[in-house]
Amino acid sequence: MKLSDIAEHLGATLEGDGEVDIVAVAGLKEASEGDISFLANPKYAAQVASTRASAVIVPKDWDRSAKCALLRVDNSDQAFAWVAERFYEPVPAAAPGVHPTAVVSPSAQLGEGVHIGAHCSIAEGVTIGPRTVIHPNCVIGYKSSIGGDCLIYPLVSIREFTEIGQRVIIHNGAVIGSDGFGYAVQKDGSRTKIPQIGKVVIEDDVEIGANTAIDRARFGKTKIGKGTKIDNLVQIAHNVVVGEHSVMCGQAGISGSTIIGSRVILAGQAGLAGHLEVGDGAIVGAQSGVMKDIEPKDFVMGSPAMNHLQTKKMIANMVTLPKLKDRIKQLEEQVEHLKGGAR
């Protein structure tokens, strides 16, 4: 693809040789001749000078020098995304139909255009909406329902009675509907299992990451609201309720019965105790340990988590503790001296 053609498509200002043939996309550091790269994060500005890419897409007001051609645009990230898709070889679409090795109960109802991959196991009473793709080696449990236009990647587990909306994406190895973790302690210290007879409800447009686990409710439902996005290896315990358009980053964990609002962000490895409420628009910093309710729009961090400004101040003070100690020692000497003089 000629660089000048790319520039034209993007409405970019081209500086340099438009005749160059662009053959691939790459990061600034990894790029080599024939590649096009981009600068969106100012942190990487210095890499533009040293990249071996043939061209770099930069923001309009970029004012440093470069050895390669430049394409100036309003939004370099979006512009690059468009270019990257041009060089992407798509995976062939999954053809409608049931693979002959899949085991699908005769009582399962499959919508128009559904694809069921090899070695899937689809239990009694399952319903799957139109155009949904179930990739190979998935297991869908009794009377679960999956909406239309969903994408269920290989080796996903969906347990009985789970309800999944439209356009939901579930990545490999995720487990939806495993038993909640609940036991009654006996007098001898042993534990007997409390039946977990609720279910999981996943609303429309949710995405669930690889090897994430979402437990079914003790009774009632564990619920993930519309448009919420969940990263890999996240743990969501029984009876958790998550609102709409919230985000849970990698390895975050939510204990039982906690209620998360809408447009909430949990950063990576954040952990929340059980029976809490997290208000709409709240942000929980990475590795935070949340032990109490969070007000709407509050931004907490630390373990135990507090408002992020308070935590940052506390950390700043902790770092200066050795100095505080010195100041106290000095004061003690001075007071000792004063006491001598005052005698």
Place this chain on the structure above:
Amino acid sequence: MKLSDIAEHLGATLEGDGEVDIVAVAGLKEASEGDISFLANPKYAAQVASTRASAVIVPKDWDRSAKCALLRVDNSDQAFAWVAERFYEPVPAAAPGVHPTAVVSPSAQLGEGVHIGAHCSIAEGVTIGPRTVIHPNCVIGYKSSIGGDCLIYPLVSIREFTEIGQRVIIHNGAVIGSDGFGYAVQKDGSRTKIPQIGKVVIEDDVEIGANTAIDRARFGKTKIGKGTKIDNLVQIAHNVVVGEHSVMCGQAGISGSTIIGSRVILAGQAGLAGHLEVGDGAIVGAQSGVMKDIEPKDFVMGSPAMNHLQTKKMIANMVTLPKLKDRIKQLEEQVEHLKGGAR
């Protein structure tokens, strides 16, 4: 189900219309007409007034008003559990037998009433006890043994030589017997693999959560004692030994060769270093980082973990650090002033 019938079964005191037809169970917040709900955790007391449920099960001494019918009982949690099970539609029992798509070695020994689901792969020399259910798409490795009345959910991996007791439950995606993480560092900085030729032993009545990983021993065994319950996404490294009736919550991690006693509780995301001993009845708080042995019955928290009272005191002090700083500044000014006067 008529509310008066439920009241009679529970031996509950009924306040309100016993003729109401109850059709489902739900949490206080989610309930609608025809639902029965319950109050066990005082935290949710305010929700009884606003619930749309037709009836709520409450403790005997509950003294606040409600718009719906009330059932007063000794133990509202247990009473509700009984009601919830009445409305639960059970999953049909797995019929004894081997699904025709399962691949079972002729040398495997299956007890009476065993169920092997679709697409399972059962290796040479495996033995499975009576009435155990292996759900679809599980893989059981060479010469592993599984006791009777176990429940192995879909997509579980059990590696070679694993020994599993009676009535063990393993949830979807769990991996039992993966190699321990051990390498010998070479002079050039590369690592060569140390063979992990031990095994995993899981005793009776253990439950293991979704996507949890338990590594085989370097030699000897990694062992999970009788009645211990393990939540989702927990990491248990090689040669860890866990006692009886212990509990490990979601995303906890135990490093190699650490010995955990009986009736120990590890809260969520707790992490333990290797080669430690944790005494019987100890409790490790959420997100704690344990770097040294823990005495029996000690309750530790924090990272690094200390006795929870010490940690709480430390955190309380940390929060007041800005005030301490102010007090030091004031002292400095006063001492400076005194020094002037004493001159």
Place this chain on the structure above:
Amino acid sequence: MKLSDIAEHLGATLEGDGEVDIVAVAGLKEASEGDISFLANPKYAAQVASTRASAVIVPKDWDRSAKCALLRVDNSDQAFAWVAERFYEPVPAAAPGVHPTAVVSPSAQLGEGVHIGAHCSIAEGVTIGPRTVIHPNCVIGYKSSIGGDCLIYPLVSIREFTEIGQRVIIHNGAVIGSDGFGYAVQKDGSRTKIPQIGKVVIEDDVEIGANTAIDRARFGKTKIGKGTKIDNLVQIAHNVVVGEHSVMCGQAGISGSTIIGSRVILAGQAGLAGHLEVGDGAIVGAQSGVMKDIEPKDFVMGSPAMNHLQTKKMIANMVTLPKLKDRIKQLEEQVEHLKGGAR
């Protein structure tokens, strides 16, 4: 195996009855008659006196008493490893060939001696190098390539276009190439998916633990360098680049676009923010939360992570905070007293 024969093979100094028949290996604590055990970690020295093993391998200069036979050697850990392997019953090698239940695209290219286990699903255009073993129930995506002499354990997911080198080991349940976690926030707070059209490249001699997830790049590649070893339940986000011979322990997590050098060690549950650089030879302590770049060979710990000496000093000071508070209170009283006297 006679103990004297073992001693001879090891070149060990034998103290005690060489005629004893050794039938198994075990840890000091678990051992019983007929077992041989070993002492490598001085921490367990006291267990040599109480072990029920028939013999213990000890370092040459071991100077405490024992009731059982002793074998004195230069390196007791290595010596024991040799003995342990003698008692290990190997798993029968996977025979070359494709299991009849595996579904392998006719366009897939399998090298000489490749083994494909039961219920595997191998997509179009996949290439697998000679002698590689794909265990049962794995799913390999479109146009992925796997080198020779690899070991892919059961239930592993490899998504499309993934490139895997020679002698790579991937443990059960790992997911390679799931979509990166990237969304564009819309004005109404909802998120639209940013296509993740890059891939994952795993170089030679890498080992990846059970249920670990490695996301494909947004564009370009997520890359794991030669000889790097990754433990269980580790999260590696899109566009992360890891150098050679690095080590990532259980439940560590790396956010998007972070670059990790060579011979870096991330201890368990460590978490790294995105877009960072971690220099060669750096060490990140357990549960550390890394928020900024790390210099080569630096050793950081804490959350937020700082140089480990600074963190240790800070923690030591935090623990003495109550004492500091007392000292300030005393100073205040003394100053108050002095002010009275100076009036």
